[in-house]
Amino acid sequence: MTTTKSLRLGDLEFDYRVCGDKKDELVVFLHGFPETSIMWVELMPEIAALGFYCIAPDMRGYSKNACPKGVSHYTIEKISNDILEIADTLKPGKFHLVGHDWGAAIGWDITYNHPGRILSWTSLSIPHSRAFASALKEDKEQKKMSRYIGFFLLPYIPERFVRRNDFKAFRKLWKRSSPEALENYLTVFRRKPSLTGALNYYRANFRKGRKPIGDVEKPTLFIWGNRDFAIGAFGARKTRDFIKGAYTFLEVDGGHWLVQSNFDEVKAALSKHLSSHREVPKRKGKTYQTPGNL
Template structure:
């Protein structure tokens, strides 16, 4: 069973889930918005039975002890550095990486900028940044799906709307999550500082200061996308292949954005196959 522990990195303290033996080949799993590392625990426990060591942090802003104030503290450089620092603190020179939603965005950046550290890469729902931006600029479907981003860039208003009726909108997004997961999510988002911090991911990287562009990916990559995804359209998902220069697998599922809750069996099998294929053990 995944164990919850605190991990200190400089002056930040991250809440993390761990599963498996520390001597086994490592996998780091990155959650997205609006979720936490608890979303991964079932998959982590399965991968641990296969002989892997799994680590999933509640990322910057989500961990109460790693929630600095200010938009600038949520720039991509800092979000990526957190994950690399966590790996270094655990003595992980190389690791597999899995990310969903914002975890995928951060993962793409880590994989591109630190290919020597990544054994294999699995992105869920969100494609390579350039594939997404191209679709956002040219595809009417993607523009419609991404309308919420403009709201999130505003100060104060999105926080008010999200908290309305005891997080009614978020609860709808979490309708396929377990009651334990929902309670964990609410424990984070009910903290005003954390809600603002998690929205600062958008403000810091999609607002005035844009993320630095990334290039082609050579790391073995599995990209999994659901045809009914409410946030990412077909043009962005299928345009991902253009930026893959290494081994690449694209899996299209009959599902939406929250694939680990709705398409778990397919997801588990695909991830297991991919990681096993590129494992160094």
């Protein structure tokens, strides 16, 4: 069962979901846009059953009491530091990291810049930043797919557009989400500071450009849907060029929202990946499911 808690880091208070035994290895799940940690509630118990302690924070901008005013507060560096501090507070030491969409963009950054903290890394939908940068420069399909980013960089107008007709545009993106998740998303994005905070991820990290990260050496799983409306094949397949450690690329017949549309495939691949890269063997005297039983 997944429960919701909160913790304070300085002036900010983060909400997070947790599932599993704190004595087990930590797995941190990072949500994307426009979602919250509730996107992981069905997957977390499945992973906890394998012998992992799972946490999923509502990141900066999404947690009600963690919405600092101003674009400069939403750089990847600051959000990455939030995640590391949350992990340190809840269970110090190394951890496994899983991210989707913006959570994946942040996860790539953490995995590269803080490799000593990471046991394994899993990205859903989002390629390595250098692969994505190459796609934006060289691939016509990706250029077309990413036009929306320029719109999100504008002040005020994106907020008004998103709120129009009670979030009609976003409701199309949430059509596979549960009623509980839908209500959670509406609650969060109806808060003006949260919607602006979420959009500030784009404004803080695309306006001036950002130096892509280097090669990743940690065990990496990358799952991409070949019908993704936001990420094309060029960047997805080029990611291999920037991984120097163990690497698994799984292409599935799905779109961008892989946890909802390809749950069983994501669960199986993630279960195998995490179980293959434990820091220590499973504790004696405790029985867990194995990936083969899922």
